[in-house]
Amino acid sequence: MGNFLGIDASTQSLTGLVIDPVTGQIVAEESVNFDEHFSHRYGVANGVIDLGDGVVHSPPLMWVEALEILFRQLDASGVKMASIDAVAGSGQQHGTVYLNMSAAGVLGGLRADMDLSEQLRDIFSRATAPVWMDTSTREQCTQIEEGVGGRQRLLDLTGNTAFERFSGPQIRKFAQTEPEAYERTASICLVSSFMTSLLAGRLVPVDAGDASGTNLMDIRQRRWSPDALAATADGLNRRLLPVIDADSVVGPISPFWVERYGLAATCQVLPFSGDNPCSLIGLGLVQPGQMALSLGTSDTFFACMDQVRTSDSGEGALFASPDGEHYMALICFLNGSLAREAVRDQYGLNWAEFAETLRRTEPGNDGRLMLPYFDAEIVPHVTAAGVIRENLDKGDVAGNVRAVVEAQAMSSRIHAEWMGIQVQSVSVTGGASSSEDILQVYADVHNCQVHRFQTTNAAALGAALRAVHGLARAQGTPMSWEDVVDPFIQPEAGSTISPRPEAVSRYTECVEAYRALEQRHTG
Numbered sequence: 103m104g105n106f107l108g109i110d111a112s113t114q115s116l117t118g119l120v121i122d123p124v125t126g127q128i129v130a131e132e133s134v135n136f137d138e139h140f141s142h143r144y145g146v147a148n149g150v151i152d153l154g155d156g157v158v159h160s161p162p163l164m165w166v167e168a169l170e171i172l173f174r175q176l177d178a179s180g181v182k183m184a185s186i187d188a189v190a191g192s193g194q195q196h197g198t199v200y201l202n203m204s205a206a207g208v209l210g211g212l213r214a215d216m217d218l219s220e221q222l223r224d225i226f227s228r229a230t231a232p233v234w235m236d237t238s239t240r241e242q243c244t245q246i247e248e249g250v251g252g253r254q255r256l257l258d259l260t261g262n263t264a265f266e267r268f269s270g271p272q273i274r275k276f277a278q279t280e281p282e283a284y285e286r287t288a289s290i291c292l293v294s295s296f297m298t299s300l301l302a303g304r305l306v307p308v309d310a311g312d313a314s315g316t317n318l319m320d321i322r323q324r325r326w327s328p329d330a331l332a333a334t335a336d337g338l339n340r341r342l343l344p345v346i347d348a349d350s351v352v353g354p355i356s357p358f359w360v361e362r363y364g365l366a367a368t369c370q371v372l373p374f375s376g377d378n379p380c381s382l383i384g385l386g387l388v389q390p391g392q393m394a395l396s397l398g399t400s401d402t403f404f405a406c407m408d409q410v411r412t413s414d415s416g417e418g419a420l421f422a423s424p425d426g427e428h429y430m431a432l433i434c435f436l437n438g439s440l441a442r443e444a445v446r447d448q449y450g451l452n453w454a455e456f457a458e459t460l461r462r463t464e465p466g467n468d469g470r471l472m473l474p475y476f477d478a479e480i481v482p483h484v485t486a487a488g489v490i491r492e493n494l495d496k497g498d499v500a501g502n503v504r505a506v507v508e509a510q511a512m513s514s515r516i517h518a519e520w521m522g523i524q525v526q527s528v529s530v531t532g533g534a535s536s537s538e539d540i541l542q543v544y545a546d547v548h549n550c551q552v553h554r555f556q557t558t559n560a561a562a563l564g565a566a567l568r569a570v571h572g573l574a575r576a577q578g579t580p581m582s583w584e585d586v587v588d589p590f591i592q593p594e595a596g597s598t599i600s601p602r603p604e605a606v607s608r609y610t611e612c613v614e615a616y617r618a619l620e621q622r623h624t625g
């Protein structure tokens with residue numbers, strides 16, 4: 103067995119992670135930050151273009167360029183490209199990429215002597231892709247829910263009520279507001295399936311894990327729901343390829359990557375899935391009842407489940423697990439690292455000072471609370487930015503630092519109640535998971551141990567592990583999910599964070615105070 107590559111196409115960067123499944127080692131991890139490379143050329147900040155009024159897009163051509171840079175970086179880091187047996191990936195969820203009828207032909211005839219971005223420049227019917235941070239589709243959400251026979255029906259059918267960021271409402275808005283461009287659209291990809299298509303050199307369908315984030319897939323059948331398609335846009339069925347199993351091999355990598363970067367012609371491509379479904383695998387959540395936290399651009403808190411369970415309030419999301427068998431319950435906080443960064447910047451701190459401030463302040467923050475809506479929020483549903491402070495002065499640096507982190511941790515506890523899981527431990531990933539001080543707050547608020555791992559990028563790791571599992575199955579030597587994930591999910595020695603009894607009892611009260619404050623302002 104050789105090496106396996108997992109690629110994570112996230113909001114702010116593109117990461118490649120190479121694993122050796124035999125030794126259980128991460129062989130290489132390289133990242134391309136979009137702002138560093140592209141802020142001028144594509145006008146992105148934090149990887150996105152904020153067009154105002156809740157409209158947030160990213161240019162897909164930027165992801166194309168980043169993919170080539172990533173392969174160059176991996177090569178320069180010493181990875182033997184020919185040793186990669188298979189590649190799979192992970193993409194920020196919900197974002198949609200709109201392609202015209204030339205796309206399939208161009209992808210199939212890629213030339214290795216030209217940049218990928220140069221060749222793909224004209225395949226788009228829409229230059230930019232709405233991403234998960236876009237909150238501009240409230241109207242379309244209501245229309246889709248009504249179109250399928252009500253909110254509850256959409257929830258029963260797809261596992262989710264209509265969310266502004268989900269692909270279906272975004273597609274509907276495009277079809278309504280730019281009908282000519284929609285007419286010119288031959289195929290609609292998600293970020294995940296777009297990236298897979300670049301590697302495979304042909305249009306590849308969406309996997310069931312990411313398709314669950316569209317408001318278009320029948321969650322039990324794992325295929326597009328005719329009712330949801332009809333309620334979303336005319337002619338949508340022919341613009342979407344049928345949903346595929348995340349575990350299926352799509353085919354060999356395009357000769358473009360073989361000739362240009364030395365990958366083996368036998369290297370197999372498996373579908374990208376959503377970043378959260380991939381993190382589920384990367385954190386080893388392949389059995390029901392386990393919980394994990396991802397502290398990224400968004401913060402997500404999620405669990406593996408063995409049956410469909412939806413949140414009555416409609417704020418939680420449900421996805422199909424890419425393990426092909428289970429489900430993933432998730433809550434997504436838009437004000438994740440962006441809120442922590444906003445506080446850090448507001449008070450001119452660096453991360454070390456931010457952490458030091460957390461360390462010297464008391465759990466419970468002496469009753470100083472914050473609702474950290476630096477931007478509109480997904481959970482709970484808040485339509486416009488507006489930070490609320492209680493017993494907390496805006497000039498109180500230490501109080502604000504602790505308040506933003508405590509708010510995020512308490513909100514994750516309150517809004518995960520619908521999952522009905524007795525939290526035993528939390529596995530954690532994402533950039534901010536390197537901060538012990540932030541994680542201590544989560545351990546205290548949830549009264550459980552918090553585990554950290556070799557990499558903070560569980561999405562890329564999960565993608566690589568999916569490649570191992572899928573290829574073994576395709577080769578007729580199937581492996582259990584446990585055997586695939588186990589070598590990579592041993593907590594880092596000495597890195598587990600335990601709850602402190604005094605802090606735990608203080609948070610029992612604080613959580614109720616936070617709940618009451620939140621209900622007063624959002625309820």
Ligand code: XUL
Nearest residue numbers: 194195234377400402434
């Ligand atoms: C999940 C969500 C985000 C994105 C970006 O529903 O919207 O977590 O996947 O990472």
